[in-house]
Amino acid sequence: PGIGKSPLMLQLAASLESGGASILYVSAEESARQVGLRAGRLGASGQRVMLLAETSLEAIQAAWRDGAFSAVIVDSIQAVRAGELAGAPGSVGQVRFCAAELANLAKESGTALFLVGHVTKEGSLAGPRVLEHLVDTVLYFESEPAMRLRLLRAVKNRFGATDEVGVFEMTEKGLAQVENPSAVFLAHRPAEAPGSAVCAAMSGTRPLLVEVQALVSPSGLAMPRRQALGVDSGRLNMLCAVLGIHAGLDLSGHDVFVNVAGGIKLTEPAADLAVAAAVTSSLANRPVPADIVCFGEVGLAGELRAVGRGSARLAEAGRQGFSRALTAPGKHAAAGGMRILSATRLDAALELLE
Secondary structure, three states: OOOOHHHHHHHHHHHHHHOOOOEEEEEOOOOHHHHHHHHHHHOOOOOOEEEEOOOEHHHHHHHHHHOOOOEEEEEOHHHOEOOOOOOOOOOHHHHHHHHHHHHHHHHHHOOEEEEEOOEOOOOOEOOOOHHHHHOOEEEEEEOOOOOOEEEEEEEEEOOOOOOOEEEEEEEOOEEEEOOOHHHHHOOOOOOOOOOEEEEEEEEOOEEEEEEEEEEEEEOOOOOOOEEEEOOOHHHHHHHHHHHHHHOOOOOOOEEEEEEEOOOOOOOOHHHHHHHHHHHHHHHHOOOOOOOEEEOOEEOOOOEEEOOOOHHHHHHHHHHOOOOEEEEOOOOOOOOOOOEEEEOOEHHHHHHHOO
16 A cells, blocks of 8 residues: 555556557546545546546446547556445455456456456465456565665566566655666665675666675574565574684574665575675675675585676676676676676685685
8 A cells, every 4th residue: 555556557658648549547546636636646637638537337337448448547456346245345255256357358358457466465466366467567566664765576468577676666656666776775885884885786687786695693592583674584503503614604593684775686506606696795794895796596505606697797886886707607707897706615615704
């Protein structure tokens, strides 16, 4: 709630309208006056955007058939109700039936259909999972509670990639694209602070620099805690074991907490080296040099493996002012005077940080 789904849809409608498309915007949750006030504030009141404040499926279908629309936006599907079915709006039967009927009408008319749906507290799509099977693309609009940035990511896409991420900032004039997300994610990075390492990650085809933070503290528990936000917890456990066996770090009596600043989720193994560097830095209470960026996969034997798109990662690091990169040996084209520090083993790579 309040993340900006409706402003996103209004700005989408205005963008499509500026290209000559005619839009039917169905507001099933807010009144026409509320939507009008928001549209005026966002500057999204177009002449070819028709607003329908309606919750009845039959009324929406009738308005759709009466007009030649290029796209239809329904905000939100949980508030639409079919008269022929029992049950309140938002119930499993109502959501499934209404979504299926609207999807069929979209296919018959060749109209693009955008359905806004709510998510549960756990972050999954509210209502039946059949919603995800009915549509061609599922986009998640995410943000941490205290975060001013909004992330738009695809989890299903029949016509393209699912690893692209759009980064937006909520402003008084609506959502604004963040042209340089790496600078935003690194803006509050503490200087000379132990437990902080910068990772050159890939978000789809876009290189992105993010800060990986680690805190290693003595534990009074029989089973020390391993908690991760933004990276896979299983991979953190694996890296702690590799650091203990192949790098000589005794973490058996320490709690290890890892966080990726900014709410970004790193799913690729290229983040392994940055996580290992941050954990080692926190345990030794020794900062990672501020001009070094890290990326590389760590294997169970303690080896360091190269990852793809190394040249793009290095180019982005150079643009952000980094002068050195720690990674596995590979065919990397260094850009902007970047100096590459390479190692084949994790312990050797960590020594290069000293």
